[in-house]
Every structure is written in structure tokens, then in C-alpha cells.
Amino acid sequence: ELKVEQNPLFLSMQEGKNYTIYCNYSTTSDRLYWYRQDPGKSLESLFVLLSNGAVKQEGRLMASLDTKARLSTLHITAAVHDLSATYFCAVDMNANDMRFGAGTRLTVKP
Template identity: 95%
Template structure:
């Protein structure tokens, strides 16, 4: 059974600081997604990582995928309050047929 683990589960950081969220998964996969969720809202797609070594960047967020280590990272650069949300990684084992999500990382950026 595929397991997806994120850490930390909760992250409180100051504006302007850098930090990394980690996503480990237990079974080989070459397709990983990052989503953002605001309280009471649905999931917003951030990144789609399709191959080993893939790196995607959008604004202050950068995601990478190491399929050999079964690890993806979401790096936050110079955090701002607007980035406060819960971030989920999800692993796709069956070509778009089923996503397995991590438990989420709740990020709080303090002014």
C-alpha cells in the first residue's frame, strides 16, 4: 500500500524567511502533484512533476522531484503572509486514476 508522508505537519514562519516542506512516498512513481488549500476551500493545483529531476518554480515557490529517493520538496523563498495555507503533495500511481495524498502541511506566515 502506498504511503505518502509530509513533514512538517505544521510550520510557523516569519515573513522573509526560507523553508522547505518534504514529501516522502513509499512506492515508485514518476508523477507527483502539489496542491494548495485555503481554509474551507477546494484544492488549487500548484505544480505537476512528471519525471526524475523535475524542477518547477512559480513566484516564491519551487518544487522538485527525486524519484530514486522517492522524495519531493516544496521550497518557499522569502515567505509572505499570502502564502499562509495548507499544502498537500499527492502521488499518482495509476496514470491519473487515483491520487494518494499526504497529510498536508499547514503553513502560517507571520508578519
């Protein structure tokens, strides 16, 4: 059975600092997604990574995918309070059957 593991599960960081969230998965897949969820809200798509070596950046967030290592990273640069949210990675098993990680709850403190 596919396992999707994120770490850390909880992350408290200061504004201006950098950090990386990791997403490991246990089966072959070349499609991986990152979503953001604010408390009480639905999921917002951040990145879709479609091939080995894919790298995408939007503002202070950058996501990458290494399909050989079955690893994706979400790097946060110079964090700001507005980035506080829960971040999920999701692996596409086939035909858009997505399996989600448990999420990383990020808190950015001034």
C-alpha cells in the same frame, strides 16, 4: 500499500524567511503533484512534476522531484503572509489514482 508522508505537518514561519516542505512516498511513481488549500476552500493545483529531476518554480515556490529517493520538496523563498495555507503533495499510483499526504499547514507571520 502506498504511504505518502509530509513533514512538517505544521509550520509557522516569519515573513522573509525560507523553508522547505518534504514529501516522501513508499512506492515507485514518476508523477507527483502539489496542491494548495485555503481554509474552507477547494484544492488549487500548484505543480505537476512528471519525471526524475523535474524542477518547477512559480513566484516564491519551487518544487522538485527525485524519483530514485522517492522524495519531493516544496521550497518557499522569502515567505509572505499570502502563502499561509495548507499544502498537499499527491502521488500518482497509476491512471490518475492519486494518494495524498496529510498536508502541511503553513502560517506566515509578519
